[in-house]
Amino acid sequence: MTAVLLSVLALTLAAVALTRRRLLWGIAVLGVHSLVLAGLYFSLAAPDVALTEAAIGFGLVTFVYLLSIRRTGRIVVAAVECPGLLYPEGEGAVGLLWELLRELSTRTHRELELRWVERDEVQALLSTSEADLAAGDLIPSAAEAHFPEVEFLPTRIVRARLGPGPLGALRGSREAELLPKGGRLFPHRGALLSALERGELGGVVVNLLELRTMYLGGKLREAEVEPLEDTSFSVLFAPDEEELARTLEEVVAELRERGEWDDLVRRYL
């Protein structure tokens, strides 16, 4: 009877552990699971195995995991590449957002861990809490409206048409939702830009910042531009990171108060 109860308990714990969002919780629950397994071995007349499982499966494995993650102390950023806002350079990044994130990091005493991702991965990463926040070329789409967000820079989504042919946009973005029928979706900026260069596209649906980059890059010199929606760039947070969102809001507000915000915007944009 004990064995059956312990079995059910161990199964529940394993299922709970493996479906957690937070890694720390997963590891902690899995530690308890190991301990229950040790109890189960004991009740199955295997004291040697129980002892070894308790010392190694519970003790060492949990220790090693805890030592190797230290995720609790990190802010994992799902970063969507965007010139001016957040762009990879060496180990870190450059851009307006990078300044904001660094300020956030010093204020919360948590290290930053950047993970460069594509636009369409953001939703999955945030909803599983594999990333704490997402930033970069990011205007929340309708599907992402439920995440906590901090708007920091107004912009506008426009349709830029060069000639005949389908329009293109980034997959998973707000722009993609505004794309007229027959439009083409691209996994990342690079693919969009190279399709534009090859002349496969008649135009794009982009935000103003991206439009400016493309214009400066000489790709959209003679485009007809038509505004679609006024919106703003945001930083999105995982559902359980509302406090982090509030801190970022404070950071932005203070920068505005001190008048440093305009300097930053001028420097990077």
Place this chain on the structure above:
Amino acid sequence: MRIAAVVGVLALLVGILLVGAFGLFPLGDSPDWEKLARAYGAENGVAAVVLGTRLYDTLLEVMVFALAMVGVRYTLTPLSRWKEPVVPERGVVREMADLLLPVVIVFSLYLAASGHLGPGGGFPAGAIAGSGLLLLAMAKGIERLSRELHEGTLELLEYGAIGGLLVLGVASGLFGVRGSGLLVLFNLLIGIEVTVGTWVVLHYFGSHRGEI
């Protein structure tokens, strides 16, 4: 689509394995192991198998453990070390560690030395002693302790223990030497090896990422 494939294949696997597993029961009587245990001078059937009949498996397993620790060491060494100062010495923690450490060491020695009589053996003993060292590290600061425990000496201990095990194991097999003294020796050697290995892995994980 992918989720469906995963769930489907796993469900089928579980189903077929369960059907097979149910066919295994009821199991026949346990084989008589007491004669074997006596031949090796053990009162614990598991110890008689692990350190007696199937000592060779155990030797290979010890090598797996040691080599994995070698791998951890060489993989983590080139990575940046944790730059923040290690935990400052805190009075309470330190005293707790000083109190607990002897208990842990004695307990693990007991486990290793009595492994052929009751539950225990070199592996849990080593794991517990290694964790005891970690406890000490919490109090003293990991860098300081790793300086005090000279790395060269530790390596000598670790590889010496494996070498000793190999030579003793092969010699005892070839010359037919058996007895409980030999089992205690094996368990102690395994215990030393695992203690050092555990310390190495915890120390490297600790000092290359995060603080203890």
Place this chain on the structure above:
Amino acid sequence: MTASLSAATLGIVLVALGFGALLLRRSLIWKLLGLNVASGGAILFLVALSHRPGARPPLMGYPEGVPSADPLPQALVLTAIVIHFATLALSLAYAISLTERLHTQETGRLEEAAEEEMER
């Protein structure tokens, strides 16, 4: 009988659960947790096979006539636990090394980064 049976069932289900996590979680460290659960399941299965109804541990000094558990699977399991721990520690060290240098834990990206590195 019910004890071994339920433990054996749990062992097999844990293997499947671990594989499920290994396949469906995207981050490397979660995958390794899944692998850990799966190997625990295999070990539990072997222990369940060593048990007999009403059995005592494979130690001497019990009264005559009490059936004993089979020591062989238990001995195999001791070996397997240590091997699993060793491979887990090594894979965690690899995971740390990869995360530090490629700044991602997602296996798809790791795979692409590796491929890129080799396509020179």
Place this chain on the structure above:
Amino acid sequence: MTAAVAGIAGYFVLGILGFLVPWARALSAGALLVGTVAYALWFPGFPTGYLGLGDWAIPWRGDILAASFWGLSLFLHLILLVHQEGGRPQHYYALVTLLFGTVLSTVLSQDIFNLYVSLELTSLIAFLLVGIEGKPAQVWASLKYLILTSCGMIFYLLGVGFVYAETETLSLVRLSSSAPAMAPGLRLGIALLLTGAAAKGGVFFYALWLPVAHGYAPAPVSALLSSLVVKMGIVALARISAAFGIGEVLVALGLVTGFLGILHMFWEKKLKVFLAYSTMSQLGYVLLGFGLGAWEGAVAYAVAHGLFKALLFLAAGEAEREAKSHLIPRHVGRISGETRALLGLGALAIMGVPPLAGYAAKGLITAVAPPWVKGVLIALSLGTAASFARLLVLPLGEGPKFEIRHPALWVLVAAVAGTGIWGLVSFPGIALPRALLTALLVSAAGITMGWPFSRLSARLPRWHLEEALLALLFASLALLLFQFLSG
């Protein structure tokens, strides 16, 4: 058997010492000496002996398989020690010594759990060797290898449980002599054991870690992995299937891995990944041989493949260094005459051109094969020749001039030719003019077929971690279902 035990112990002790002292390479040579003496003492074989007392002792037997693999690994150890590469850390030599020691022990083992531990040890050393240079791609390849083989070994462990519960023994000697009744549990147990061994042994669908692990590892390590480490999985497969008399499973696995490996070779650009897929397809011959009961042929093929694949990988390492690229197209005209000659000779050997080693081994398998298998073997040879036609471009291309700088590799070439000629002399049945002519014709036809094929393009699945794992699960399910329903 005492000699074998002493030789292996020598390997292990000297290998472990290599971590402590700064002359691991010399110790490795010492281990080779000890091993060679031990081999000379027990050759050509020894009867079943037990390490330990009682029914659960581990049986060892020095049969033809073990003797051949001892010879192969001692020879490869010599080559790796002599082949000048430079810049390897000390622990590389210690690990290589331990790896050879483990291989020597694995091939003697006749016990399913001892095989498990030995396989785990071989692949653990292999993980370390693959990632030894610490490049992220290699670390990733190693981790993928680790994860996938660990999954396989979980199945193996379950299989040990099933088999032990049904038969109360782990010894393959006992299992084969008592011919147990095939209860459903036992059949499933065998399928699980085979799954685990196949995951270690580079069988297609079971071991899709192999292309990256062999392709990204340093060249000598790839040579070792291909020649010896994956063969340990194959040895386990052969031993298990022989004990239970289920050769047909090996035949099926051999067919699958033989053809799918070739399919992937056609469109692979990276030289070493190409060779890795070729290893998968070549294992098909070995499995077919074991499955059909042609042990001599299968063992001969395993040894021959060990020799010429080591040659190919070592030469590929030189080519990559000279051309500073991993891609085959970029090697054209940039690699030295010696490397081109070595790659060309290796390619000819793998195609089965007489009198090189590949031909004799293929002949030995063909000799016992039923007619339909003969057709399959010819198709496999055609495919191999067609896919390797791409590599023959390299020797024909222009490049730096010929100059012998790697004598160790020429010793390997001599061994490839020598074993081939020895095979032709000692088995006159395969040296008939008709057989020789057929082999030449098949190779020539394959090469001509290869030119148009290389112009085609195809989208083959890329076996990322998840796909590889899913493939392993589906394949193991197929094997389980087959075994379950075949009763």
